Amino acid sequence: MRLTTKTATLLALVALIALAPLFFPSAFYYRVGALIFVNGLAVTGIVILTGWAGQISLGHAGFAGIGAYACALAPVHLGLHPALAILLGAGVSAVLAWLVGRPILRLKGYYLGVASLGMGILISMVLNNERDLTRGPDGIDVPDLGLRAALKTAGLDLSNGEFWYALCGIVLVLGAWLALNLHDSPTGRALRALHGSEVAARTVGMDVPRLKLQAFVISAVYASVSGSLLALQNRFITPDVAGFMHSVEMVTMAVLGGVGSVAGAIFGAAVLTLLPQMLTVFAEYEQLVLGLVMVLVMIFLREGVVPSILRKLRGTGE
Amino acid sequence: MSELLQFLFSGVTVGAVYALVALGFTIIYNASDVVNFAQGEFVMLGGMITVFAHAAGAPLPLAALLACLGTAALGVAMNKLAIEPARGAPVVSLVIITIGASIFIRGAAQLVFDKQIHSFPAFSGDDPIRILQATILPQSLWVIAGAVAVFTGLWLFFTRTLLGRAVLATSNNRLAAQLVGINTPFVMTLSFALSAGIGALAGVLVTPITMTSYDVGLALALKGFAAAMLGGMGNPKGALVGGLVLGLLEGLTAGYISSQYKDAAAFLVILGVLFFLPQGLFGRKSTDRV
Amino acid sequence: MTLLSIEGLGITFGGIAAVKDVSFSVRPGEIVSVIGPNGAGKTTLFNMISGVYRPGSGRVVLNGEDVTAMSPHLLARRGMCRTFQNLQVFQSMTVLENTIAGYHLQESGPVLADLLHLPASRRRARAAEQGARELLRRVGLERAAEREAGSLSYGSLKRLEIARAMALQPRVLLLDEPAAGCNAVETEEIDHLIAEIAASGVAILLVEHDMKMVMRISNHIVVLDHGEKIAEGDPATVSRNPAVIAAYLGAEHAAG
Numbered sequence: 001m002r003l004t005t006k007t008a009t010l011l012a013l014v015a016l017i018a019l020a021p022l023f024f025p026s027a028f029y030y031r032v033g034a035l036i037f038v039n040g041l042a043v044t045g046i047v048i049l050t051g052w053a054g055q056i057s058l059g060h061a062g063f064a065g066i067g068a069y070a071c072a073l074a075p076v077h078l079g080l081h082p083a084l085a086i087l088l089g090a091g092v093s094a095v096l097a098w099l100v101g102r103p104i105l106r107l108k109g110y111y112l113g114v115a116s117l118g119m120g121i122l123i124s125m126v127l128n129n130e131r132d133l134t135r136g137p138d139g140i141d142v143p144d145l146g147l148r149a150a151l152k153t154a155g156l157d158l159s160n161g162e163f164w165y166a167l168c169g170i171v172l173v174l175g176a177w178l179a180l181n182l183h184d185s186p187t188g189r190a191l192r193a194l195h196g197s198e199v200a201a202r203t204v205g206m207d208v209p210r211l212k213l214q215a216f217v218i219s220a221v222y223a224s225v226s227g228s229l230l231a232l233q234n235r236f237i238t239p240d241v242a243g244f245m246h247s248v249e250m251v252t253m254a255v256l257g258g259v260g261s262v263a264g265a266i267f268g269a270a271v272l273t274l275l276p277q278m279l280t281v282f283a284e285y286e287q288l289v290l291g292l293v294m295v296l297v298m299i300f301l302r303e304g305v306v307p308s309i310l311r312k313l314r315g316t317g318e
Numbered sequence: 319m320s321e322l323l324q325f326l327f328s329g330v331t332v333g334a335v336y337a338l339v340a341l342g343f344t345i346i347y348n349a350s351d352v353v354n355f356a357q358g359e360f361v362m363l364g365g366m367i368t369v370f371a372h373a374a375g376a377p378l379p380l381a382a383l384l385a386c387l388g389t390a391a392l393g394v395a396m397n398k399l400a401i402e403p404a405r406g407a408p409v410v411s412l413v414i415i416t417i418g419a420s421i422f423i424r425g426a427a428q429l430v431f432d433k434q435i436h437s438f439p440a441f442s443g444d445d446p447i448r449i450l451q452a453t454i455l456p457q458s459l460w461v462i463a464g465a466v467a468v469f470t471g472l473w474l475f476f477t478r479t480l481l482g483r484a485v486l487a488t489s490n491n492r493l494a495a496q497l498v499g500i501n502t503p504f505v506m507t508l509s510f511a512l513s514a515g516i517g518a519l520a521g522v523l524v525t526p527i528t529m530t531s532y533d534v535g536l537a538l539a540l541k542g543f544a545a546a547m548l549g550g551m552g553n554p555k556g557a558l559v560g561g562l563v564l565g566l567l568e569g570l571t572a573g574y575i576s577s578q579y580k581d582a583a584a585f586l587v588i589l590g591v592l593f594f595l596p597q598g599l600f601g602r603k604s605t606d607r608v
Numbered sequence: 609m610t611l612l613s614i615e616g617l618g619i620t621f622g623g624i625a626a627v628k629d630v631s632f633s634v635r636p637g638e639i640v641s642v643i644g645p646n647g648a649g650k651t652t653l654f655n656m657i658s659g660v661y662r663p664g665s666g667r668v669v670l671n672g673e674d675v676t677a678m679s680p681h682l683l684a685r686r687g688m689c690r691t692f693q694n695l696q697v698f699q700s701m702t703v704l705e706n707t708i709a710g711y712h713l714q715e716s717g718p719v720l721a722d723l724l725h726l727p728a729s730r731r732r733a734r735a736a737e738q739g740a741r742e743l744l745r746r747v748g749l750e751r752a753a754e755r756e757a758g759s760l761s762y763g764s765l766k767r768l769e770i771a772r773a774m775a776l777q778p779r780v781l782l783l784d785e786p787a788a789g790c791n792a793v794e795t796e797e798i799d800h801l802i803a804e805i806a807a808s809g810v811a812i813l814l815v816e817h818d819m820k821m822v823m824r825i826s827n828h829i830v831v832l833d834h835g836e837k838i839a840e841g842d843p844a845t846v847s848r849n850p851a852v853i854a855a856y857l858g859a860e861h862a863a864g
Contacts, residue, residue, distance in 0.1 A: 056410050103593045109409050110353050114547040115592050117540065118585035129578040178723045185722030185729050186715040186736070189701070193709045196698030199660060203696075204776060205684030205713040214719050244540065248417055255414050260700075287425030294418025298411045299403045 006180040009263045013176055017169040021162075030161030032277055037168035038229045039269040041175045043254045044262055045222025048179055050251065051259035052188060053215035054195030055105065056113045058247050059120025063093040063220040064227030065127055065242025068142075069134060071231045075143045082145045086228040090221045097220035098213060105212040120247050127239035139238035142231045164233045171229060172266070175222060179262050182218075191215050223250070256297050258304025267306050320451030325573035326566065327449075331458040331527070333565020334465035335361075338520035339542025340549065340557035341468060342513040348489035348552050349509035352401055352412050356420035358539030359427075360514045363389045364521025365530030366427060369436040378438065386518045392423075393514025394507050402506065420535060427532040440526040461523045468516055469558050476554070485509060489552065541584070548588050550601025559599060563587075611636050611811045612688070612780045617656055617666035618835075626652045627835040629666070632828075634780065634811045639802065641814040641822045644832035645855060650815045651693055653832065654784050657813070658690045659683050670780065685713060690782035691769040693815070699758040706757050706768055707743055710775025711736035740775060747771045747801060763794030770801060780811045787818050799825060823847065831855070 020033060042064060049055050070089030074080040080088060104115040127134050134140055148163045158166065182188040194201035194208050202208055231237040240246065249272065257268020275293070279286045301308040339357055346354045364385045371381035400419050404412060441460050446453035475482040488495040488505045496502050521530065528534075545564045549556025564584050571583035591599065613633035619626050627649040634640045642650050655661040657668050662677040669675065670686055683689075698706050708715070715736035721729040744750045747767040752760060757768060766786055773781055786802065787795040795818060803825055806812050816822050822829065822843070829846045831839040833855040839846055846852055 050410055056413070058413075104589070107592055107596050110551060111547060111592060111596060111598070113353075113409075113413065114544055115589055118544065118589050121540070121585050122582055125579065125582050129576075181725040182719075182723050184733070185725070186712065186717065186733055187719045187722040189705055189709055190712055190716065192701055192705075193698045193712075196700060197696040199680070200692065200696035200698065200772075201709070202680035203658065203684060203690050204710050204772060205681050206709075206716075207681050218719075218723070244536070248414075251410065252414050252417070255410055259410070284429060285425070287421050287428065289425075291418045291420070291422025291425055295400050295415050295422065298407065298415045298418065299400070302404075302407055302411060 006184070009180060009261075010173065010177060012263070013173055013266070017173065021165070027159065027161050030159070030165040032273065034161070034164040034168040034233060035230075036266075036270045036273045037165075037172040038226050038233070039250075039253060039273050040172050040266040041168075041229070042223045042226035042250050043257075043265040043269045044172075044175050044179050045219035045226075046250050046254040047259055047262055047265045048182065048191070048222070049215045049219035050254060051261070051265070052183070052195060053191040053212055055212055055215065056109070056251075057116040057120075057216075057219070058113050058244070058251065059116035059118070059123075060219065060223045060250050061227075061242050061244070061246035062120035062123035063097065063223035064230070064246060064250075065123050065239065066093045066096065067224030067227030068231035068237045068241045069127060069140075070224075071228045072140045072142045072237055073133065082143050082232055083147070086225060086232075089228050090224045093220045093224035094217050097217045101213045101216035101220075102209070105209060105216060117244065117247070120242065120244060124239050124242035124244070127242055134239070137239055139236055142235050142237055144235065145232045168229055168233070171225065175225075176262050176266070183262075187211070187214065252294055255304060256294065258307040260303065261307055264304050264306030268304065271305070321573065323450055323452035325569045327452055327454045327458065327569075328572075329566035329569020330562065331454075331461050331565070332568055333562035334462045335520050335524050335538070335561075336541050336545045336564050337465045337558045337561025338468060338516055338523075339538055340545040340561045341472065341554060342517045342520075343542055343546040344552060344554050344557045345472070345485075345509050345513040345516070347546070349485055349506050350397075350401060352416065353543065353546075353551070354401075354513070355413065355416040355539050355543065356396065356423060356535075357513065357517055357542055358535030358537070359420045359423040360389050360393060360517025360535075361521040361524075361538050362427065362530060362532065362535040363392065363423070364518030365525035365534070366431050366436065366521075366532065367518070368522050368525065369438055369530065370431060372438050378441070381438075382522045385522055386515045389518035389521075390511040390515035393510040393517075396514075397506055397510035401510075402503070420539065424532055424535060431532060433532060435529050435531045437525055437529040455527060457523070457526045461520075461527070464519060464523045465558070465561075468519065469554065472554055481508070544584065544588050547598055548591055550595075550598030553598075553600045556598060556600035609635060611671055612657075612813065613669045614653075614657065615667045615669065617653065617663050617668065619652060619656055619661060619664045625835050627656065627832075630830075630832065630835075630837045631666075632830045632837070632840055634813055634828075636779070636811050637806055637809045638827045639806050639812045639814060639825055640828045640830065641816055641826040642830045642832060643816065643819070643822055648832040648855075649835035650832055651784060652835075654690065654782055654813075654815055658688065658782055684776055684778075687776075687779035688782070689773040689776045689778040689780075691766075691773055691784055691786060693784040693788060695762075695765050695769065697757045697765055697768055697772075699756070701757055702753065703744065703749055703755055703757050703760065703768055704737070704740055704753040707740035707771050707775055708733075708736045710743075710772035711739055713776065714739075740771075743771045743774055746774075748797065763790040763797070766790060766794070766798060767801065770798070770805075774805065778810060780813065781805060783812065783814045783816075785815055785817060787816060787821055795821060 049057060067089035071082055071085045074085035074088050075082050100119050104112060107115050128137050148158060190206050190211050194206060194211055198208055227241055253268040253272045254265040258264025276286055279289060297305060339361060342357045343353060346352055367385035367388050368381045371384050372378055396419055400415055404415055440457040442456035446455055476486055484500045485505050488500055488502050492502060545560035546557050548564060549560030567583050567587055568580040572580040610633040615631050617630045618628045630653060642653060644650055656663040659678050659680040667674055667676045670688055675683060698709060715732040717729060717732055744753055747770060749764060749767060787798050799821055802812060826843055829843055830837060831846060831852050838851045838855060839849045
């Protein structure tokens, strides 16, 4: 039965990604779709960290910043291919998460919140202030990934929008597949167990600090790859990618959709990515509506939109 | 020497503001276990309402009073509409609710007021006062005095009055407080009013120095949160010390190292302190009961 | 042969001695019960033995090794496991998953294998699941396997905790009030279960309020009062001990 949850999620995701373009009113929506997938990827990492392992991070955008700037800087300064820069960013994020995570994951609740917040702010501050390297708050150009041109010579001619839509969609499906694998694996079970009761998790032999660290590192890699894809797609990046509001956005998307489930979190990413696009006409009301949505969903659909609706459908409401 | 003193003065001024914000965090946290990320918006409202009331013709003291009372009323409304209905939700949901509320207030302020930067005249003029070889603005003294007065007032309130003790009892054990007849919903209302009012007061005091606009709240909330955590969440003394330490760190870093990295020093120190004292400087140690 | 020995264990909270200089030992297959009036320090003693609290004095020796204040997850590797008075089940996981969690030491492996769903990871998980289903049968919960643990009755949760602890195949099992809050039928079921586990050679240390149960199943009883050991011996000896009777009556008088 749990196997079907995984298969169903993946099938639904693939079907949605493949079929949605049929209903696009304009080519612009390829771009919106790609943004949803990029956010969905970061949010899937949050599901692992917060939804399963129960640990809060208010600084994960810092890792997205590392992934993004790796793609901006490594090709220029190290002569690395942008694709390898994605891996470099993920590697740097993983190492940093491992180093920072060890001390801060001993903290609980709000204390972990402020420590991760501090970490994120430190990263964004470096990106803002090291102008010689990052060009500061104005942002920096990012080289072309080069894959679209390669596909073209191979006979597959995609528009820029189509290409990024497809690539980000594939990466998101891959990320969701990995996360869903983890959910029912020994490690995933242990993460959810320590969320339920840390003391009981320890008595059955779980190395709780190590497990938390694993979740932290994995989610950092998700955020980093998401940042890389965002940078490569936009061909330009500013330090805002690492800012506090981006961290909050990630957590909000995950929790709004349903932080316990990959499908819910991706749904949350879709809603919060689409919302500003739909509100562009009423730009001045954007913050008002966003804030209101955040408060209302958390009050009335506590588990997040998707799990709450599923529960109602199954008739196992509270 | 004079340089150091100058940096200390500016550090203490900023620190006093952080302390006021942190005290606001502490009051609400004690009453409800909620860290209210909208605390910075209260500061913003304090400044903005005063600016607009003053511009509309109200004398400055009246405008300031209106700002504090109006913000306190908004704090109460926020508790009733957003916090009370979510009672018992997990920490991460509460974080999102209060951040959502702060984004909402910011969005509303942008509509009701405007997106400009505003200020109003300092209370006692702008002539710097010489102390030893350094100078300090009269308004800075107002800020520092405000923080000291609020802290003293709160201390008296929590230790000397029945109502204050009721608030403390609620923070220790909500159910037990209810059982002994404490009106816990009223304690919540009071805490939000107090906290919002203190936030607004901080805004009133500091606006002549730093100026204000609809979006100043977030940065203040983060610093106030950090200060409260540094001191140990829920402890008023911790909030005061945490705020001052944070302000001094910023002042000294900006003076001697780099003004761009003044926030970095603050957060590095917080990470360091939490590494050795996971409950902050004055926080209570919690033990798992099994 | 002694498997677990407690040597002069003590701890103070805020200057007050909660447990003071307690010593006793447990042999394989033996059921040793710790009893005493409320607040006698039984659970505190348990928390020290199982590594949740760091003792102020004394030693815990497991199979010849000093394991004082060792982290619970390392004690688990050495064959010591416990249950909790106030139930520590993984509420939002299924009954089956709760039990599989007890196999963590056997089933956990490289996280990369788990992420990629490699055959090795699946094999480990499958083996754990088989063992867990077998254990659930033993404790009579096989039909609840797919239910969310939070939806079980109190007595069932108690048995679930025992099943999860048994999954570790412990050599020493610490049970903190396994029958508290259970009705007579449930108590008897747990009673049988404990006897059965002991018969398989596991050393059992028990904290329990239900005197009838303690007298029925214990080989050896340690009596605590105000954190100190006031008596020990077989059930018959202990129940006739004047100090024990005084402690219990005194407590009842004080409470009444």
